[in-house]
Amino acid sequence: MPSKIPFRIFVAILFLLGVGSIAQRHYSGEIPWLPGETYSTWMIEAKVEFTAQGDAVNASFATPSTQSNFTVLNQTAASPGYGLSFVDDRAQWTIRNADGKQDLYYKVNVLTNDIPLDVVNEQDVSIHKTTWLPPYDIAAEQLVSSAMEKSADAFSYSRELLKLLSGDDLGQNAKLMLQQNSKTNLFVALLNEANIPALLVKGLYLEDGRRQQQLQPFVLVIGDDESRLIDVKLGKSADAKNLLLWEQNGEPTLDLIGGSNSRVSFSIIQQTQPVMQVLKEKADDTDLSNFSIYSLPLEEQALFKGILLIPLGVMIVVMMRILIGLRTSGTFMPVLIAMAFVQTSLATGLIGFTLIVGIGLVIRSYLSRLNLLLVSRISVVIITVIAIICLFSVLSYKIGLTEGLKITFFPMIILSWTIERMSILWEEEGAKEVFVQGGGSLFVAVLVYLTISNELLRYWAFNFLGLQLIIMSIILMLGTYTGYRLLELRRFKDMQGD
Amino acid sequence: MMTFSFLKEFAQPRKLKQQGILGMNQRNNMYISRYNPRKLFPLVDNKLKTKEIAEQANVSTPELIGVVDSQHKVKSVDKMIAGLSGFVIKPAKGSGGKGILVITKVEGGRYYKPSGSECSMDDIERHCSNILAGLFSLGGGIDVAVVEALIVFDDSFEGYSFEGVPDVRVIVFKGIPMMAMMRLSTSMSDGKANLHQGAVGVGINITTGEALNAVQYDEMVTHHPDTQKELALLKVPHWEEVIRLAAQCYDISGLGYLGADVVLDRDHGPMLLELNARPGLAIQIANGMGLLPRLQQIEAANTDSMDLDQRLAYCKQHFG
Numbered sequence: 001m002p003s004k005i006p007f008r009i010f011v012a013i014l015f016l017l018g019v020g021s022i023a024q025r026h027y028s029g030e031i032p033w034l035p036g037e038t039y040s041t042w043m044i045e046a047k048v049e050f051t052a053q054g055d056a057v058n059a060s061f062a063t064p065s066t067q068s069n070f071t072v073l074n075q076t077a078a079s080p081g082y083g084l085s086f087v088d089d090r091a092q093w094t095i096r097n098a099d100g101k102q103d104l105y106y107k108v109n110v111l112t113n114d115i116p117l118d119v120v121n122e123q124d125v126s127i128h129k130t131t132w133l134p135p136y137d138i139a140a141e142q143l144v145s146s147a148m149e150k151s152a153d154a155f156s157y158s159r160e161l162l163k164l165l166s167g168d169d170l171g172q173n174a175k176l177m178l179q180q181n182s183k184t185n186l187f188v189a190l191l192n193e194a195n196i197p198a199l200l201v202k203g204l205y206l207e208d209g210r211r212q213q214q215l216q217p218f219v220l221v222i223g224d225d226e227s228r229l230i231d232v233k234l235g236k237s238a239d240a241k242n243l244l245l246w247e248q249n250g251e252p253t254l255d256l257i258g259g260s261n262s263r264v265s266f267s268i269i270q271q272t273q274p275v276m277q278v279l280k281e282k283a284d285d286t287d288l289s290n291f292s293i294y295s296l297p298l299e300e301q302a303l304f305k306g307i308l309l310i311p312l313g314v315m316i317v318v319m320m321r322i323l324i325g326l327r328t329s330g331t332f333m334p335v336l337i338a339m340a341f342v343q344t345s346l347a348t349g350l351i352g353f354t355l356i357v358g359i360g361l362v363i364r365s366y367l368s369r370l371n372l373l374l375v376s377r378i379s380v381v382i383i384t385v386i387a388i389i390c391l392f393s394v395l396s397y398k399i400g401l402t403e404g405l406k407i408t409f410f411p412m413i414i415l416s417w418t419i420e421r422m423s424i425l426w427e428e429e430g431a432k433e434v435f436v437q438g439g440g441s442l443f444v445a446v447l448v449y450l451t452i453s454n455e456l457l458r459y460w461a462f463n464f465l466g467l468q469l470i471i472m473s474i475i476l477m478l479g480t481y482t483g484y485r486l487l488e489l490r491r492f493k494d495m496q497g498d
Numbered sequence: 499m500m501t502f503s504f505l506k507e508f509a510q511p512r513k514l515k516q517q518g519i520l521g522m523n524q525r526n527n528m529y530i531s532r533y534n535p536r537k538l539f540p541l542v543d544n545k546l547k548t549k550e551i552a553e554q555a556n557v558s559t560p561e562l563i564g565v566v567d568s569q570h571k572v573k574s575v576d577k578m579i580a581g582l583s584g585f586v587i588k589p590a591k592g593s594g595g596k597g598i599l600v601i602t603k604v605e606g607g608r609y610y611k612p613s614g615s616e617c618s619m620d621d622i623e624r625h626c627s628n629i630l631a632g633l634f635s636l637g638g639g640i641d642v643a644v645v646e647a648l649i650v651f652d653d654s655f656e657g658y659s660f661e662g663v664p665d666v667r668v669i670v671f672k673g674i675p676m677m678a679m680m681r682l683s684t685s686m687s688d689g690k691a692n693l694h695q696g697a698v699g700v701g702i703n704i705t706t707g708e709a710l711n712a713v714q715y716d717e718m719v720t721h722h723p724d725t726q727k728e729l730a731l732l733k734v735p736h737w738e739e740v741i742r743l744a745a746q747c748y749d750i751s752g753l754g755y756l757g758a759d760v761v762l763d764r765d766h767g768p769m770l771l772e773l774n775a776r777p778g779l780a781i782q783i784a785n786g787m788g789l790l791p792r793l794q795q796i797e798a799a800n801t802d803s804m805d806l807d808q809r810l811a812y813c814k815q816h817f818g
């Protein structure tokens with residue numbers, strides 16, 4: 001007797017792989033457990049206005065990229081007459097000739113993630129020391145040393161520095177320096193003076209329905225282990241909630257050649273989108289780790305929506321046969337009938353199926369007297385089935401029952417074989433067996449239909465491919481089940497020995 | 499109470515296990531797939547091949563009259579059966595008794611089934627065409643029609659069978675006959691000896707050939723439903739020969755778990771009708787006992803090196 005241990009390990013591995021894949025999809029792929037959930041997305045529109053000078057225009061506009069608290073779903077730009085390209089997180093508009101007032105639009109959809117903003121500095125920020133002219137050099141030096149004295153690291157230094165540069169009663173040094181420089185620029189320069197790398201970034205607080213918004217400057221202070229975002233205006237760490245960093249490289253928001261009087265403004269709206277919509281857009285971000293059916297073209301996706309449900313149906317058939325012991329006509333025919341039910345809706349499907357098979361059986365009983373060869377007889381049955389379907393469709397349409405048209409969704413070859421098998425069954429084993437097996441098939445088909453039309457299971461089958469592995473491991477385990485079938489308990493009820 | 503009466507329709511799995519009842523899943527998983535190598539199935543699924551290997555081993559089978567193996571030969575069936583007073587046409591790869599046409603009387607170009615209903619030459623030719631097209635066959639593949647001599651059943655079965663030939667199903671495990679049952683056709687089974695079609699199964703003591711219990715449609719019966727003959731009085735003649743023949747089937751087929759269907763011809767004695775690699779479970783009800791205890795007993799015993807006589811002796815000694 002071969003050991004069952006390797007087999008059980010194999011099944012367990014399959015099962016765990018399935019569970020793992022589902023967990024991975026949920027936790028790192030951020031696919032929710034339930035289909036009904038909605039995600040909030042933001043649509044941000046940037047309007048770039050400027051006056052063109054009648055010559056070639058090249059406008060390079062910073063665009064946001066995915067960060068920990070927001071995922072960029074898609075971006076579009078509208079700008080009649082302009083050539084457009086997206087290069088290195090920037091949108092570039094170009095035109096040979098432009099004159100007068102120009103409006104360029106850039107639109108981006110971002111998805112709110114549940115993770116707080118975590119500024120990770122990936123680039124090498126160089127320290128740029130400013131050469132101050134007297135008397136600014138002394139003022140700068142004193143500010144630096146004064147903040148240095150009271151601080152221990154980069155962040156406490158920047159906190160002390162901000163204290164010196166803010167408030168109502170500024171010191172002389174600070175007053176002097178702020179005459180020449182903006183507070184933000186001075187802050188960055190003095191950080192660099194103390195050998196602390198810092199970067200000027202621009203961000204946007206997302207609030208529903210805001211218009212005419214401006215980007216706000218922030219300073220990214222880079223410490224030894226972490227980086228912090230400082231809101232210089234408020235003099236403290238930036239409130240990271242709903243903050244979308246628009247430009248993170250220390251570059252200008254708009255770089256315009258051939259235009260003047262430029263102005264950039266933002267409008268923001270919040271949208272609630274169903275999860276599926278969002279997932280679809282997320283999957284456009286194609287890479288191999290993002291293994292999802294959503295990366296396929298829409299048509300193939302629709303195809304897979306059906307195919308991925310078949311294992312569920314098959315599992316029910318396996319259960320019905322191995323655990324219950326139901327007899328069906330054709331092992332997997334119930335699955336095919338159920339797939340047809342999905343398209344026709346249950347009531348129409350049941351009535352249609354019974355009608356077609358019933359009428360088919362009557363016609364088939366005449367054919368059996370004609371002494372035809374099997375292949376030609378089945379062919380005639382196929383044609384008859386088509387005729388019945390045509391007739392029903394036209395009749396039901398004429399009397400105003402458009403539901404009847406759905407009958408065409410039934411696979412005709414399957415119907416014909418069903419009629420042929422039922423008919424032989426009738427001749428050989430009598431009407432009773434026809435009702436037992438036909439009823440069994442329909443019963444299982446309805447069960448399969450109820451399963452595969454369940455919204456949650458459909459969603460799971462399509463979004464968590466690991467479910468297929470779990471189904472496979474269950475079917476493998478059922479394949480080794482040696483206990484009694486439910487109907488055998490009834491069959492052998494007189495054998496209990498009491 | 500409603501729920502209580504519903505539960506009474508079902509046996510408790512624990513009690514069935516105690517009785518050693520073999521279930522379908524266990525049969526498939528632990529006996530058929532383990533002891534019956536797949537490559538041997540064609541030998542028993544094709545009655546022509548079974549006949550061939552049986553003849554090589556001098557196991558007698560009903561006489562072969564002819565084979566219709568192509569559509570143009572269908573027209574020559576009338577020559578094949580000319581002068582016979584009865585014959586049987588069956589598909590070589592049929593299952594569950596499907597597609598077997600029995601003609602017991604021929605009179606003036608008219609052919610009569612056991613039930614008395616008549617059929618014409620056209621009907622017979624159509625039946626052959628259907629067989630060739632695979633209508634009755636496993637998997638629906640193309641098939642051939644086998645024409646065999648009619649079996650005249652032994653006089654001792656008079657009154658035990660209705661319009662059909664009774665046969666003995668013997669379950670042979672690893673070459674040892676371990677349980678047997680007689681299958682009697684009824685009006686419900688339309689002359690066929692298949693239990694699911696309504697034939698009566700009578701459990702037979704494997705060592706003596708005497709009747710034990712009887713069932714029809716999985717329910718106990720005491721008398722034949724058509725002839726009202728008392729089934730307990732049934733005793734199969736030539737029993738030693740019957741189980742010897744069944745045990746030989748292990749040697750000729752190589753199947754570890756098989757059902758041998760044996761008929762008793764008045765003139766030729768026990769003959770092998772067909773072999774079954776997936777014998778049914780109703781034999782347990784007919785015998786009033788489960789298959790498992792004996793199966794496990796044989797599995798535990800060292801029977802691999804036994805020859806035919808030793809295996810028969812083992813059966814006598816342990817299953818008496």
